[in-house]
Amino acid sequence: MLTGRAQYYLDKSKFTEIGEFTDPNESPEYDIFYAGHTSPSISLAFGLAKARSLKKEDFNIVAFIGDGSLSGGVAFEGLNNAGKLNDNFIVIVNDNQMAIAENHGSLYDNLRELRETNGQSEHNYFKSLGYDYIYVAEGNDLESVINALKKAKDTKNPIVVHLNTQKGEGYAPAEAHREEFHFSAPYDVADGEPLQQSNESNYITDTRDYLLRKVKENPELLIISSATPEVFGFMEKERKACGNQYVDVAIAEQTGVSTMTGAARGGAKVIYPVMATFLQRAYDQLEQDWAMDNSPAVMPVMGTGIRALTDLTHLGFWDIPMITSIPEIVYLAPTNVEEYFAMMDWALNQNEHKVAIRVPTYSYEHSKGEVDTDYSDLNKFKVVKEGKDVAVIAAGDFFVKGESVVDALAEKGINATLINPRFVSGVDTELLNSLRQNHKVVVVLEDGSKEGGFGGRIAQAVGATGMKCLTYGLEKKFVDRYNPEELEKAYRLTVPQIVEDTLNALK
Amino acid sequence: MLTGRAQYYLDKSKFTEIGEFTDPNESPEYDIFYAGHTSPSISLAFGLAKARSLKKEDFNIVAFIGDGSLSGGVAFEGLNNAGKLNDNFIVIVNDNQMAIAENHGSLYDNLRELRETNGQSEHNYFKSLGYDYIYVAEGNDLESVINALKKAKDTKNPIVVHLNTQKGEGYAPAEAHREEFHFSAPYDVADGEPLQQSNESNYITDTRDYLLRKVKENPELLIISSATPEVFGFMEKERKACGNQYVDVAIAEQTGVSTMTGAARGGAKVIYPVMATFLQRAYDQLEQDWAMDNSPAVMPVMGTGIRALTDLTHLGFWDIPMITSIPEIVYLAPTNVEEYFAMMDWALNQNEHKVAIRVPTYSYEHSKGEVDTDYSDLNKFKVVKEGKDVAVIAAGDFFVKGESVVDALAEKGINATLINPRFVSGVDTELLNSLRQNHKVVVVLEDGSKEGGFGGRIAQAVGATGMKCLTYGLEKKFVDRYNPEELEKAYRLTVPQIVEDTLNALK
Known part of the structure; x- marks a missing residue:
């Protein structure tokens, strides 16, 4: 509302025209950077400050950050750097006492102390990092905030303005249900209740039930979340039910992966369900900690593929290139719910491999027969149907698309082979070489970025075999709030398009 | 020496048997984790503490961290999490007042205050995060350290033991030249002087000279380092010469990338030379900050490929898969020194693209002719020699290998085409399609991980063309302190092996 976008919230017909995150295209004046992942604002603003200095310009630089975002390492790094500027640099901390769920970590004890002492506590995280400090008890009161900002404006030393705010202030249901209102489906404005409620199973509710069962079965099993327990259905009730078998490391994926590694090394069984888009923050820990060390653990990767979140900053397209570029991580792609939990069981019951599992999002599928229970023969693909001329290798939740392609080819008189690779982190070279005897074209489908992904491996x-190879997946392009069906068409991912290309390749 | 490895340092013949970093294979008792990158020790130990609690075990957990490593975000994340443990957790901070170069950031003012006040300063970073705190003024004095650890042992609240130490104590040259002794070639024990000194140009000295020249030419050019200025030849003298046009963001690659983004967005020209292995910590910033935002800047990537660092934890194999999985980053691979700086010039003088440049390590090469100065026609490969039957696409510092392969094929009567792709982040589809007219085999060479890399794209x-394609690069495997020549043989990367495979493919 402060940035001229109130109309989009007040006029229902305009609501979908704006995004949920900052977007320089949408508001060049106020949205200096794209920001959907948390925590980098101070470091970005530090860069602006360096440019201001070189260009000998003079203006106020303000970095805005929520209390929840302060737990991310890059926020500390930014504070550490900007704290040395002998120049104007204002950090506004919007302390609403919430991350997505509740906050975690000892920093939040210090923020509470500061609130309880009206900013006077002897321990002050920000002062220990060299910042001047202003506390605003009534952070939702415009006049109080304006007064504080007037004091901070034009100062020539880094300063933190710590606002104590109330999340959802003025709307009782949002004040009462702060976690639920972080991200909500349409609701009744009168009481805040969701307009539609579903009791149908899905991958999230199934994951939740599986985790709760496993926690009961094994008191040495640890569930880790990095501030997004709701992505596997853990609301307050479920978290409490797990007691000390659940730990939220706050918005801190690097520490999520290191904690997983450390706890596995310490002999616990560990499951760390994590959103693909946020896992990007832990690339180095995935390689240097988890993959190198003897620390078998299980990492269900949520929110991947074309039908997951469609916001530019939350795309789940890049996980296969990212995870499978690292040695020693086994990345499994289940094709249905039974296979998913068979893979989870196997991963949990073995002590040799580090296993990531790509939780489907494209459609909720049940197995048509018995699923395998042993995945220790790494990179062994499964031939679901033997045919000839064309082999369709359809990974994970695009397996259903592979089935449809094989059916459509059958209508054209082609008896194609259908393969569920199960593993996207490696290749069944033996199988691929054997295909050469009576196949001319290999078609690979994956619900993720094509470049650097599974198809590239195949x-x-x-x-070297002389067979042709067609790979299908998402383009290496930024897209924002797209329509999944339209994107499938644009990327030639529909069944008729794939069939057309395959027939052309056979010519 | 404390961990039973003194003999390897005292006996010259045994010195190469041990590594420079922790290694559980080398010392299962003391090296709990592999650790070569800095900063995750507290988070890893936090994981151990969670396992200890679930297993109802009772022992002391000690995380060891240097002052320099505290600047990395994951160290803060670990402190934030472990600070909430109502249990034994000891963090030993070895404060020798050095990172690799000097420390940067306001945290270090607080550490200095703590040293100067014998631990009594009113501001205390560790106490603000809920830790008990012991200061040891004589951190090189064994008895003082033992006394402090006796106090910390078995405590049931997280505690920081802050040791004030002297880097290189007892060896005058190391005390005097602390930065040079972080990583040293063999030296004369009497005076610490290097046994061999070279005045020959190499990619590091050339980069240094280029940067110093550019800084002088443009007062709005910013050079960023994340604590490793020596990898581009910036010792104290060069850093001082750049004044406020040089900033070291400490061991904090996430902030390195965000600062680059912010400064570019603020209108500065920015160059951020960074080690490939450490850049892994900034994957999310590369995508969410740099690639998405309108922030043209130049990132020379150092230490890539088979002839860079050979330690497991410092391999430079993974940069192509990592960087090129992200949209909007142009990754250039120069084949010689003139092409390298032509690419740097182009990248610096344009305002449209975010450009990473893969600095060669395989060999120091000069161009045989004029190099191109304009790279704005993205993903346009350069045909260096037109031939037929076989096309050799040799990227970056493996171009020399491509030349040798083409020469060796000529001896077998094959007139192969030779291509310098220049870009490893995209594909010249038009050229590849045109090759199909008179080529049967495409051979791709890259000095990096084969899976997910450039060869996979090709x-x-x-x-789909019907040509065969052979891709050469490094296997997706962890290797440690390897011999580069032997690894080339093992991975079939020698010229005779490539020629043999190519001839087989032509049959």
Whole structure:
């Protein structure tokens, strides 16, 4: 509302025209950077301050950050750097006492102390990092905030303005249900109740039930979340039910992965369900901690593929290139719910491998037969139907698309082979070489970025055989609030398009 | 020496048997984790503490961290989490007042205050995060340390033991030249002087000279380092020469990338030379900050490929898969020194693209002719020699290998095409399609991990054409202190092996 976008919230017909996150295209004046992941604002603003200094300009630089975002390492790094500026630099901390769920970590004890002492506590995280400090008890009161900002404006030393705010102030249901209102489906304005409620199973509720069962079965099982327990259905009730078998490391994926590694090394069984888009923050920990160390643990990767979140900053397209570029991580892609939990069981009951599992989002599928229970023969693909001329390798939740392609090819008189690779982190070279005897074209489908992904691996392995190879997946492009069906068409991912290309390749 | 490895340092013949970093294979008792990158020790130990609690065990957990490593975000995240443990947790901070170069950030003012007040300063970063705190003024004095650890042992609240130490104590040259002794070639024990000194140009000295020249030419150019200025030849003298046009953001690659983004957005020209292995910590910032935002800047990537650092934890193999999985980052791979700086010039003088440049390590090469100065036609490969039957696409510092392969093929009567792709982040589809007219085999060479890399992209593009495609690069495997020549043989990367495979593919 402060940035001229109130109309979009007040006029229902305009609501979908704006995004949920900052967007320089939408508001060049106020949205200096894209920001959907938390925590980098201070570091970005530090960069602006360096440019201001080199260009000998003079204006106020303000970094805005929520209390929840302060737990991310890059926020500390930014504070550490900007704290040395002998120049104007204002950090506004919007302390509403919430991350997505509740906050975690000892920093939040210090913020509470500061609130309880009206900013006077002897321990002050921000002062220990060299900042001047102003506390505003009534952070929802415009006049109080304006007064504080007037004091901070034009100061030539880094300063933190710590606002004590109330999340959802003025709307009782949002004040009462702060976690639920972080991200809500349409609700009744009168009482805040969701307009539609579903009791149907889905991958999230199934994951929740599985985790709760496993926690009961094994008192040495630890569930880790990095501030997003709701993505696996853990609301307050479920978290409490797990007691000390559940730990939220706050918005801190690097520490999520390191904690997983450390706890596995310490002999616990560990499951760390994490959103693909946020896992990006832990690339180095995935390689240097988890993959290198003897720390078998299980990482269900949520929110991947074309039908997950469609916001530019939350795309789940890049996980296969990211995770599978690292040695020693087994990345499994289940094709249905039974296979998913069979893979979870196997991963949990073995002590040799580090296992990530790509939780489907494309559609909720049940297995048509018995699923395998042993995945220790790494990179062994499963031939679901033997045919000839064309082999369709359809990974994870695009397996259903593979089935449809094979059915459509059958209508054209082609008896194609259908393969569930199960593993996207490696290649079944033996199988691929054997295909050469009576296949001319290999078609690979994956619900993720095509470049650097699973299809590239297959194309490399097929490249020497003389068979053609067609790979299908998402383009390496930024897209924002797209329509999944339209994107499938644009990327030639519909069944008729794939069939057309395959027939052309056979010619 | 405390962990039973003194003999390896005292006996010259045994010195190469041990590594420079912790290694559980080398010392299962003392090296609990592999650790070569800094900063995750507290988070890893936090994981151990969670396992200890679930297993109802009772022992002391000690996380060891240097002052320099405290600047990395994950160290803060670990402190934030472990600070809430109502249990034994000891953090030993070895404060020798050095990172690799000097420390940067306001945290270090607080550490200095703590040293100067014998631990009594009113501001205390660790106490603000809920830790008990012991200061040891004589951190090199064994008895003082033992006394402090006796106090910390078995405490049931997280505690920081802050040791004030002297880097290199007892060896005058190391005390005097603390930065040079972080990583040293063999030296004369009497005076610490290097046994061999070279005045020959190399990519590091050339980069240094280029940066110093550019800084002088443009007062709005900013050079960023994340604590490793020596990898581009910036010792104290060069850093001082740059004044406020140089900023070291400490061991904090996330903030390195965000600062680059922010400063570019603020209108400065920015160059951020960074080690490939450490850049892994900034994957999310590369995508969410740099790639998405309108922030043209230049990132020379150092230490890549088979002839860079050979330690497991410092391998430079993974940069191509990592960087090129992200949209909007142009990754250039120069084949010689003139092309490198032509690419740097182009990248610096344009305002449209975010450009990373893969600095060669394989060999120091000069151009045989004029190099191109304009790279704005993205993903346009350069045909260096037109031939037929076989096309060799040799990227970056493996271009020399491509030349040798083409020469060796000529001896077998094959007139191969030779291509310098220049870009490893995209594919020249038009060129690849045109090759199909008179080529049967495409051979791709890259000095980096094969899976998810440049070769995979080419194989995908070639897959539909009917040509065969052979891709060469490093296996997706962890290797440690390897011999580069032997690894080339093992991975079939020698010229005779590549020629043999190519001839087989032509059959």
